Amino acid sequence: MEKVLVVGGGAREHAICEAVCRSENVELYSVMHNLNPGIERLSKDYLLAKETDVEKVVNYAVDKRIDLVIVGPEAPLETGLVDALEKKGVKACSPSKKAARVETSKEWMRGLMKKYRIPGSVEYGCFIRAADAKRFISDLGGNVAVKPVGLTGGKGVRVAGDHFNGVEGAVKYAMEVIKNKIGGVAKVVIEEKLEGEEFTLQAFSDGKMIVPLPAVQDHKRLLPDDKGPNTGGMGSYSCKDGLLPFMNKDDYENASVILQKIVESLRKERCEYKGVIYGQFMLTADGPKVVEINARFGDPENMNILPLLESDYIKICHAMVDGNLSSQKIKIKKKSTVCKYVVPEGYGVKSITDSRIDVDEKGIEKVGAKLFYASVNKRDNGIYTTSSRSLAVVGISDDLYDAEKICEEGLKFVKGEHIFVRHDIGTRELIEKRIKHMNSIRMS
Numbered sequence: 227m228e229k230v231l232v233v234g235g236g237a238r239e240h241a242i243c244e245a246v247c248r249s250e251n252v253e254l255y256s257v258m259h260n261l262n263p264g265i266e267r268l269s270k271d272y273l274l275a276k277e278t279d280v281e282k283v284v285n286y287a288v289d290k291r292i293d294l295v296i297v298g299p300e301a302p303l304e305t306g307l308v309d310a311l312e313k314k315g316v317k318a319c320s321p322s323k324k325a326a327r328v329e330t331s332k333e334w335m336r337g338l339m340k341k342y343r344i345p346g347s348v349e350y351g352c353f354i355r356a357a358d359a360k361r362f363i364s365d366l367g368g369n370v371a372v373k374p375v376g377l378t379g380g381k382g383v384r385v386a387g388d389h390f391n392g393v394e395g396a397v398k399y400a401m402e403v404i405k406n407k408i409g410g411v412a413k414v415v416i417e418e419k420l421e422g423e424e425f426t427l428q429a430f431s432d433g434k435m436i437v438p439l440p441a442v443q444d445h446k447r448l449l450p451d452d453k454g455p456n457t458g459g460m461g462s463y464s465c466k467d468g469l470l471p472f473m474n475k476d477d478y479e480n481a482s483v484i485l486q487k488i489v490e491s492l493r494k495e496r497c498e499y500k501g502v503i504y505g506q507f508m509l510t511a512d513g514p515k516v517v518e519i520n521a522r523f524g525d526p527e528n529m530n531i532l533p534l535l536e537s538d539y540i541k542i543c544h545a546m547v548d549g550n551l552s553s554q555k556i557k558i559k560k561k562s563t564v565c566k567y568v569v570p571e572g573y574g575v576k577s578i579t580d581s582r583i584d585v586d587e588k589g590i591e592k593v594g595a596k597l598f599y600a601s602v603n604k605r606d607n608g609i610y611t612t613s614s615r616s617l618a619v620v621g622i623s624d625d626l627y628d629a630e631k632i633c634e635e636g637l638k639f640v641k642g643e644h645i646f647v648r649h650d651i652g653t654r655e656l657i658e659k660r661i662k663h664m665n666s667i668r669m670s
């Protein structure tokens with residue numbers, strides 16, 4: 227029996243744990259900071275601890291004689307968990323601290339793409355002085371995205387037209403990022419604003435080659451019709467052909483080539499990338515451009531993909547670590563999926579925490595939907611919200627709109643006084659809008 231440890235207590239990790247448990251001869255262990263009831267149920271044993279507490283996690287892995295570790299979130303990658311595990315001889319299917327810089331330092335990632343002339347790059351500059359940032363912003367006419375250099379959980383980015391207007395608005399926020407060290411560093415990245423439709427491409431990487439997975443579209447904005455603040459992601463969908471309704475095969479291939487080239491460049495930099503790599507792209511009139519790279523599965527995007535994996539996930543993980551992914555036949559069910567998150571009321575601004583959610587798991591199962599618990603706490607008398615996303619419901623079907631209906635049927639079995647869902651995700655109305663938007667961009 228092989229012992230696998232999954233680090234993280236969100237819905238992404240619940241989906242990872244489920245895929246681990248579908249693998250042959252595997253026993254699951256987990257480390258999480260909240261008591262995720264889905265993960266608890268699947269685990270032979272678990273440790274409640276902060277995922278970034280490297281010493282605790284490593285000691286637990288050694289203690290339990292873990293054979294393989296899978297890290298879900300980015301924060302423990304940045305603290306060097308994978309390197310510390312490897313030092314103790316514990317195998318991990320996630321990138322090292324150095325390789326994870328593709329996510330943990332936007333400046334480094336952009337520099338890498340520039341150095342290796344990787345397609346999909348954008349015009350950008352990094353600044354520690356507000357006056358220099360101002361000059362760059364003015365040169366781009368204020369049509370920019372302003373980003374902290376470090377990690378902000380997808381919430382620190384502000385974009386012209388959405389969050390501010392003109393040169394002045396951009397400069398004001400850039401100054402704020404520098405002054406308040408938003409993201410942990412007194413430095414700001416300014417990028418040209420990209421116009422188009424966003425999509426996510428996740429891939430398995432063994433350090434040399436990638437195997438790209440079906441494309442997914444996430445919904446970052448809190449409110450229906452893409453209004454409100456950016457969040458960690460409110461829900462997502464994917465289509466059975468692996469593309470998206472506004473995307474053609476060439477766009478998909480071009481995005482895959484970009485990820486492949488990033489993996490190759492990391493090898494040249496002597497930090498081989500092993501594990502899942504995630505590309506957030508903007509499909510522009512000039513093809514896909516890189517918005518960001520993440521060093522892990524997306525959340526929610528993972529819940530669209532791993533439930534469709536027919537092959538043995540742990541065998542794939544070993545192939546990634548051992549650098550022989552080409553030996554694997556990776557089979558993914560050709561189905562469409564829609565995932566919607568249930569979040570606490572106030573999420574993205576000020577969440578109502580410790581509010582009870584009633585989940586009728588049998589009801590969700592009966593309508594054929596899947597349930598993944600996220601940042602909730604299980605107590606004796608029920609499940610309670612934290613400040614983060616609570617749980618995700620996924621509908622799977624041949625047809626995208628059927629998948630959306632199944633997801634909504636499932637959501638009816640989740641009740642709470644203080645919960646919120648973006649019901650427009652995966653609906654015909656929103657998707658047709660996306661197609662129209664992309665058509666207008668291509669024609670411009």
Ligand code: AMP
Nearest residue numbers: 371380383385417418419420446517518
């Ligand atoms: P990030 O944390 O870099 O993924 O940014 C969060 C969100 O901000 C992205 O999902 C985009 O919607 C938006 N964004 C980031 N960079 C740009 C850009 N250069 N142009 C337009 N929108 C962007």
Ligand code: GLY
Nearest residue numbers: 444459524525526
């Ligand atoms: N859904 C965005 C992310 O996982 O970063």
